[in-house]
Amino acid sequence: MTEVVSLEEDMSETPQAESGKRPSASPPTLNLKRLRGPDLTVALVSKFPPSIGGEAEYFYSLATSISKISPAFAVANYETKAKLLESSDKLRIFRVWRLNSLTYPLRILRACLSLKPRLIHANHEYMLYGRPAYGALFPLLLLLLRLTRTPIILTMHSVVPRGSLKTDFFRRYGWERLASIWGLCFMIWTRLTLRLSAHVIVHSQASKTLLCCEYGCRSDKISVIGHGVATFPITNQSRAKELLKFGDRPVVLQFGFLHEKKGTESLLRALGIVVKNHPSALLVVVGGPHVSYRNDPASFREFVSRLTSLVKQNGLDNNVVIRTEYVPDELAPIYFASADIVALPYIEHFGASGVLARAMAMGNAVVATRVNPFFETIDDGVTGILVERNNETELADAIDEMLSDSKLREALGRNLKASASKLSWQNVARQHLELYSQISEYDSKLHY
Structure with a gap:
């Protein structure tokens, strides 16, 4: 049976809103200790549906596919209109953080400290955790997660070539002024993100080459796993x-x-x-x-x-x-x-x-x-x-x-x-589990 933990249930610190009154904008706090179980091994940190976006759909599909083979749980974002998501009985979804919130690194850290996973797999995409000012806190999230002494795996969906860090790139985020300075900050931010991760997953060899040649990441720290392909009902x-x-x-x-x-x-x-x-x-x-x-x-x-x-x-x-x-x-x-x-x-x-x-x-x-x-x-x-x-x-x-x-x-x-x-999701999930096994086995030898 599906187990999805939403913020409308099992709240320990925030009382239920009175009938007819608008609930607080900040999410209540889950009693994560009571929900902890021995079968929770891999924490997948990401935005999840019903949030819109390919990265949210990707990580939900990945988490669901992994859970069919091995226990997993998700540390996901909270939305007041979130519907209960269907998944296998080995996937638990804890909704503990919000988009565009300064506190999301602390909330995710608290969840991981309580749930004690053997591995943390974080999803990365620009603006995945909110607008640019909030997404800039992502290295802080990784730094805090290292306090758990748990290996951190990062999936990078996009790798931006240095030559593309020009005015046109930053204009889409409203930062076209001082583009050269923003470009330097972007390079430093990406290098720091890579430095704080134990291992990085990308979807193409070209992305791996860019990380090695332009961002100085070691080749043995990067794995290429293709984008999963789902099956859909075929309509005439x-x-x-x-x-x-x-x-x-x-x-x-x-x-x-x-x-x-x-x-x-x-x-x-x-x-x-x-x-x-x-x-x-x-x-x-x-x-x-x-x-x-x-x-x-x-x-x-x-x-x-x-x-x-x-x-x-x-x-x-x-x-x-x-x-x-x-x-x-x-x-x-x-x-x-x-x-x-x-x-x-x-x-x-x-x-x-x-x-x-x-x-x-x-x-x-x-x-x-x-x-x-x-x-x-x-x-x-x-x-x-x-x-x-x-x-x-x-x-x-x-x-x-x-x-x-x-x-x-x-x-x-x-x-x-x-x-x-x-590239079926089953095969992609198995590739991830093989990587998890390798990193978990040699976590004491990881070079961050």
Whole structure:
């Protein structure tokens, strides 16, 4: 039976709110000592659903998969509207900290001191723990967790090349002024984060190379474990298009949080070329605003305005659907089932791609740019087609070729799905458990 511990139950320090009164904004405190058990071995620290974001979904999937093989528990964020999450009876979820809170390092430390795990596995992504000012406290969290004398493993979903630490990078977080100083601070912050971790997991060899060459991390301290690929119920394509009101038109899908770095503008220009041979082609762009727009909604509106202007300039009013909304998990597979092609024309990307993982699971034909991790995951011409970024002509040619040849699309999708077997969540969980075992066995010899 599922055991999920939320902050509405088992509270030791904060009384229940009186009926009809609004509860306190700060989360109550769990009586963690009473809940401690001998089977709790690995603590997975991360934001968890219902919080929105690929990193939250990733760690929840990882924790659930690990718990099917070995006991585990999660030290997760608290949300007043959090629903009870389904998991195996070996996974316990303790909701003890809040996003955008100065106290989250102390609350996570308290939980780990009480639960006494043999290993702590922390999830890392920029703004995972809140806005940049709060995310900057992440090295403090690692420093405090070292007080538990427990090995700390870190998963880094994104690794930013030094050459990308420019004004454009910091503009998305509202820090474009003094970009050179922020770049130096970012390098120091990342090096400190790596220094405080016993071991680091990344999702691609390119990310590992960056950590070694540009951040000075030892190679033997880094493991490459691919992004897990889930299984989804397969919906008939015609039925999916009917449900989404796409008719029988060929669909090119760009899915995920919207941001200018994902190359949507290049994709629209490429579509202007594609429709000359495929006038019924439909580009579907769907996803909510990227987290970096959270503090600057005006920039997101300006970005969407640029997209709609490009649609009009290229005469694509009948060929483009833009839905700026977050797609719930139960609806996402229907979008992928409707797609003849999944497009990933990213201009810049720093690590794992949950969208590619979904396309692999669904067996979609994929066209992507040669950025990390696509050039490692996709075998050009076999499991997908790779093009140069910001090259609308090459992108248009690839889409045109794929739309013109259904057998090519089927072969690419079939091969991509076959390549995903080694990245099933069961296999990914086993790779993590093997690493946990190695680090736990030699924790006395770890070199931080």
